[in-house]
Amino acid sequence: MTKRQQDTLQVLGIAGSLRQGSYNRALLRAAQELAPAGMTITVLDLAPIPLYNADVQALGDPAPVVALKTAIRLADALLIATPEYNYSIPGVLKNAIDWASRPPAESPLRGKPLGIMGASTGSFGTVRAQLHLRQVCVFTQMLQLAKPEVLVTRARAKFDAEGQLADEDTREHVRRLLEALAEWTRRLDCEGDTWNA
Numbered sequence: 001m002t003k004r005q006q007d008t009l010q011v012l013g014i015a016g017s018l019r020q021g022s023y024n025r026a027l028l029r030a031a032q033e034l035a036p037a038g039m040t041i042t043v044l045d046l047a048p049i050p051l052y053n054a055d056v057q058a059l060g061d062p063a064p065v066v067a068l069k070t071a072i073r074l075a076d077a078l079l080i081a082t083p084e085y086n087y088s089i090p091g092v093l094k095n096a097i098d099w100a101s102r103p104p105a106e107s108p109l110r111g112k113p114l115g116i117m118g119a120s121t122g123s124f125g126t127v128r129a130q131l132h133l134r135q136v137c138v139f140t141q142m143l144q145l146a147k148p149e150v151l152v153t154r155a156r157a158k159f160d161a162e163g164q165l166a167d168e169d170t171r172e173h174v175r176r177l178l179e180a181l182a183e184w185t186r187r188l189d190c191e192g193d194t195w196n197a
Contacts, residue, residue, distance in 0.1 A: 008038055008039065008040050009038060009040070009076045009077060009182055009185055009186075010040055010042070010074065010075050010076050010077075011035070011039055011040065011041045011042070011075060011076065011077045011078070011079050011115075011181070012041075012042055012043075012071050012072060012074075012075035012077075012078050012079070013028040013031060013032070013041045013042065013043040013044065013078075013079045013080075013081070014028075014043070014044055014046065014078065014079070014080050014081070014093070014096065015027075015028050015043070015046070015080075015081045015082075016046075016080065016081065016082040016083055016089055016090045016092060016093030016118075016129075017083050017090060017092070018046065018047050018092055021163065022083070023083075023119040023120070023121070023152070023155040023159060024081035024083050024118060024119050025043075025081070025163075026119075026159050026163040026164070026165060027081045027117060027118075027119050027150075027152065027174070028041070028043050028079070028081050029043075029163070029164075029165075030164070030165035030171065030174055031079060031117075031174055031177075031178060034171060034174050034175045034178060035178055036175075036178055036179050036182055038182065039178060039181075039182050041079060042071075042075075044067075044068065044071050046068075046092050046093070046095075046096050048064035049062075049064045049068060049095065049096050049099060050062055050064065050065075051095060052095055052098040052099050052102075057099075057102060061099070065099045065100075068096060068099060068100055069099075069100055069108050070108075072100055072108040072109060072112065073108035075112070076113070076185050076189075077112065077113040077114065077115065077181055077184075077185040078112055078113070078114045078115070078142070079114075079117070079178075079181065080093070080114065080115070080116050080117075080133065081117050081118055081119070082116065082117075082118045082129050082130065082133055083119070083120060083126060083129065084118065084120050084122075084124070084126040084127075084128055084129035085129070087128045087132075088128065088129055088132045089129045089132050089133050089136070090129075093133075094136070097109070097136060097140060101139075101140045107140065107141075109140045109141065109142050110140070110141040110142075111141060111142075111143060111188075112142050112143065113142075113143050113145065113181065113184055113185040113188055114137060114142045114144045114145065115144075115145045115177055115178070115180070115181035115184075116133055116134070116144060116145070116149075116150075117149075117150035117151075117152070117174065117177060118130055118150070118151065118152065119152035119155040119158075119159075120152070120153065120155060121154065121155050121156055122153065122154070123153050123154065124151070124153065125151030125152050125153040126151060126152075127151050130149070130151070143184075143188060145177075145180055145181055145184045147180070148173065148176050148177050148180060150170075150173050150174055150177050152170055152173075158170050
């Protein structure tokens with residue numbers, strides 16, 4: 001039995017929105033409530049991370065970037081809740097991924113299990129943003145969980161005035177995603193031990 005099978009899974013949650021009232025931040029809070037036994041979700045705020053600049057990187061990662069990379073490295077898995085901006089992922093999320101992916105040989109994203117979800121006020125539930133994020137995962141070598149998908153449509157009707165996820169069907173979808181992410185992470189851990197034997 002591997003360490004991840006014995007201990008609590010540490011999941012790092014990242015919302016691709018800086019807005020305090022963001023539905024995707026609220027979706028991560030719901031995930032924290034709905035996490036299965038043996039999983040803890042910690043949410044990281046992307047607000048302090050500066051815009052990626054190779055000249056700045058050459059002088060050494062700024063402190064918020066060091067904190068981001070460390071948090072990713074220490075996590076057993078990632079959980080990203082992304083809005084959809086102009087048919088794609090928000091710049092703040094792409095910027096954080098760009099920082100974390102450099103230099104590629106040392107990126108903490110490589111081989112990291114990942115669950116994806118997203119909420120929007122429209123009728124597509126961030127499907128296009130999630131497709132773009134999955135493309136980014138290919139190059140950064142994050143090990144994305146394919147199913148189940150969590151595409152929260154018409155979010156205004158599913159969160160209450162306090163930002164709590166009130167829709168029971170959506171809560172069940174999030175619950176199933178987290179259970180699948182736990183299983184995926186532990187399975188990858190077992191396979192990794194086999195490869196390294």
